[in-house]
Amino acid sequence: MRIRFVKRADGGAVLRCERPDGSVVWQRQDGRRGRFFPPHDLTHYAVETTLGFRDGFYGLVAEGWEITDFGSPWPRGPVPDGALATEFLVGLFDQERATGVVQSIDDVNLYGSRFFAEHGRSGSWRCVTDDALVRARAVATALIERWQGLAPDEAIEVEF
Numbered sequence: 001m002r003i004r005f006v007k008r009a010d011g012g013a014v015l016r017c018e019r020p021d022g023s024v025v026w027q028r029q030d031g032r033r034g035r036f037f038p039p040h041d042l043t044h045y046a047v048e049t050t051l052g053f054r055d056g057f058y059g060l061v062a063e064g065w066e067i068t069d070f071g072s073p074w075p076r077g078p079v080p081d082g083a084l085a086t087e088f089l090v091g092l093f094d095q096e097r098a099t100g101v102v103q104s105i106d107d108v109n110l111y112g113s114r115f116f117a118e119h120g121r122s123g124s125w126r127c128v129t130d131d132a133l134v135r136a137r138a139v140a141t142a143l144i145e146r147w148q149g150l151a152p153d154e155a156i157e158v159e160f
Helices: 031-051 057-062 081-099 105-118 130-148
Strands: 002-007 013-018 024-029 155-159
Touching: 002 031, 013 031, 013 057, 024 031, 031 057, 031 081, 031 130, 057 081, 081 105, 081 130, 105 130, 130 155
Parallel strands: none
Antiparallel strands: 002 013, 002 155, 013 024
């Protein structure tokens, strides 16, 4: 799937995903959403590709999910474990960027296990390694720096 992030002149952004079958799903992100979601969504890409989550956000979009399926009233039901793990890790990286506090691998796995238990999936958390976490952070950081360096109407494209 081809994923394209376009930086708009008004500070917003557009996320566009072209699936292997040629169908397209997209979302315009205005105002604060336009500042928050590109780094968040690029981090999703980094986590899912680096850690091999094929059932995370982009994997599900590639299979036909719409962006609106990822929220209340959850028309497709609960997300798979990979999507839940991805959202946990992406949220963790968002928090690290906001606070400057990087979590240890032991804390990541402890909090991941608790997060899964809170969502009724005790025992489903698959621990991540320190090496995998370092690689995912590095990919996310590089993509976000690239995004921040774009001029209006420029884009980043990646393949999933």
